[in-house]
Amino acid sequence: MKRALKKMLKIIGIITLVFVVLLTLLVVKIVRTPMVPNDYTQTVVTGGDIEAKYLAMGNYEVKYKEEKTTEVLKKYEVYYPEELEQSERKYPVVVFVNGTGVYGSKYKALFKHLSSWGFIVLGNEDPGTWSGESADKTLEYIIKENSNKDSIFHNRVDLDNIGISGHSQGGVGVFNAITENNHSDLYKTAVALSPTHEEAAIKLNIPYDLTKIKIPTMLIAGTGNFETQMVIPLESMKTMYEKINAPKVMMRKAGHEHGDMLYAADGYVTAWFMWQLQDDEEASKAFIGDNAEIEGNELYQNQSLNIFED
Template identity: 45%
Template sequence: MFLKIYHKGQKKESMKKVLIGIGILIACFGIGFLYLASKPSVASNYTEVVETGGAVEKKYLGQGNYDVSYLEINALQNFKKYELYYPTNIETETRKFPVVIFSNGTGVRASKYASVLKHLASWGFIVIGTEEEYSWNGFSSEMSLRLAIKLNDNKTVEGLKSNPFFSKVDLDKIGLSGHSQGGVGVFNAVTEQKHGHMIKTIYAASPANLELSSNLEWDYDPSLISVPTFLVSGTGGGYEDLVVSGKQLTQIYETLPATITKVMARRKEAGHGDMLRLPNGYMVAWFMWRLQGAPEAETAFQGNSPEIVQNKLYQDQRIMN
């Protein structure tokens, strides 16, 4: 039996190599994020070309019944502006509209996937995005929520000739959607921000795994979540597995409390960037169910045979009611 003895100098050298290795790993993630940020994110016609595997998924991947308008509001923050997509006839409607706030992946600003926000708005949502590039802490989501409150409560808003959202925002029905770093952001918006208690549901696509997030100082704690949560990721390997493998998504799912409604599914052969668009039929269905109470949308996730469980484009599905 041999005992290997390290002198102090050797210990320091060994620790130095470990730290260098960690630094290289984090740098690789950073390069990967920048690579994604340099590419166009979602095509304007994505709803016409994405494959679906079920009737509910197909329905909600299509356009909704509302024409959509767009409005920008300057933000006195590093994310420059708020980008709002909403039903064009909002002022003449007697109803109020639920809100979905988007939390961006690193470098992938809302303007790079505007077609996703517009698509969701066509189903009767007020959708808010920003140009935030560092969304992990939930701050941009918090500020977007504060904007929604301001727009609903004030007939006149500085910077707007008129305010189409006055008394039209359903502040009891607010959801969050996030991808990658933004997937971390939706958790922290609920658990760490002032108005987190107002958020009723979250959707996280390929959220950065717990270990990676800790290494990047993007810490979050799924065990503190108290609202219905839908997790998705892809099985395409490569960069997607570095951000969140199947095992790591399962870890997030299992860390969520057993007392909430939670759903997990992985889209087959989907890469990290693909998760901004490929699962969006079910993303829309989720918000239609949780924020608008649509019975057909609910069947994708509930009942004796939820559609998402039977959908052959997905695997590793888990549902807890």
Template identity: 40%
Template sequence: MKVILIVLAVVAVIMIVLGMIAKQKSEKYYKYSNPVGEIEKQYTPMGSYKVAKLEITSGDQQIGRFVIYYPEAVEDSKEKYPVVLWANGTGSKSKTYTPFLKHLSSWGFIVVSNDDENTRTGASLNAGIDMLMAENEKSDSKLYQRIDLDRIGIGGHSQGGPAVFNMAFVQPHADMIKTVYAVSATSSYHTRTFENGWEYDISKVHVPTLLTAGTGSFDAGTAESPDQKSDEKAGIMQGICPLWSLQENFNLLPDDIDKAYFRKKGVDHGDSYLQFDAYMTAWFR
């Protein structure tokens, strides 16, 4: 009996240690990214700004709350800081992206997220801009007159891809968006199937746009065109953001804007936003 208790105690300690290691790797993911190349080596580490946090309750139940990460220097500065608003993937809330959002803010951005788990229409991004406009005019706000509303970028993961595309041309504040970033954006194959606000027309996005995705099975799938239906027996799977989708969206974007797309080997859908973090940061910079 004594031996069994000792074994259980040892197992418990091991589990606690493993949990602590996992938490450490999650919170400081950038230290475990093994950066390669000039861009990754420059932008994978944390930036030079210490990051502060502000939460604002939304009147919209779907949005829940806005979570804002911003350079602490904002509070004592006379400068205005650029903004990035983030659109969550399906079923995700702000806390899913916490370390990632803090990392972006450390590079000098006011970063706005929320708890909308169904971001596709871009409405919660638009509401975030409304909130920022209000905060910028509140004399008792820590962000009073420190938000550069002329430099607003938007980024999104998975369902957040349709969200940023729709924000950039459908929503009321579309004309305030200066650049778009989408990682593993849901393809037109899926958006046509889902309907109900998933659809987007990326050809109407007229600001610089960066598109990224991984080559992993969930992101890339095996289908080579939007015309192929997923068929498990035939070995055909429509990934969330396959190569054909990146090419389709790139080609539909106007030719008179800066635009780019690329994939990264060995990266799949679940953590693609982390794997492209350095490139996203460089793009917004």
């Protein structure tokens, strides 16, 4: 009896050990797996020439720099055009706000792509970003670097052309970063990717006020089941869009789930920032004019534009 019991306990111990090892390997895989595929610029399907152009990599070689910071943010992550180190010009900035529990280091391909179009792209490791405070601190970091004579970013930051983007809870962080924080007035434009809708945000105690938005803002979501049932139902998205009293764009990319929206519409996200922060006339044609590309792009649904054109 004792021998059988010992044998059974040994088997249970082995099974438990195998389970722990497999669980550990799974966690390690999840931690190491990027949220954005490294090859997404080659695999995402586009429905227009402008979308395709700005989904491709830009002409700038990209370099990376990081600096340790607080226990919560862990580090500031900066992607920038390599030529910045030898240039006399200033470069526009885009701050990225993380989704729930997803660190900036999981978005490497996304950051590198945008930087290849001539942007300084900033991230951090904050897992809870809804208040916009970590975005504010990250922006404050690059502002200080711009004034630091010993920094490679000294006098290289275009403080008149700063944008912000974020996904999911990070979309909520975008709304609060541009309305409720110390440096809110420095942002020139914003993109919210699949932001948590208002009612859910209130229930989760991560509220925001869209009526306070004063800058051009683009809302993008997908049409997948989880996306439309839990994160941002279409009617909720329409209500959110209506509350924004500033130049604005809304659209949904068909057939894409919540996680996909980090990068599935990146051609238009990049075009938006190229237009808003670099005055790129070709990029602007995706959003303005009689034949704005997004209106005729069959890969998208529920497009609405109110740009306040002169």
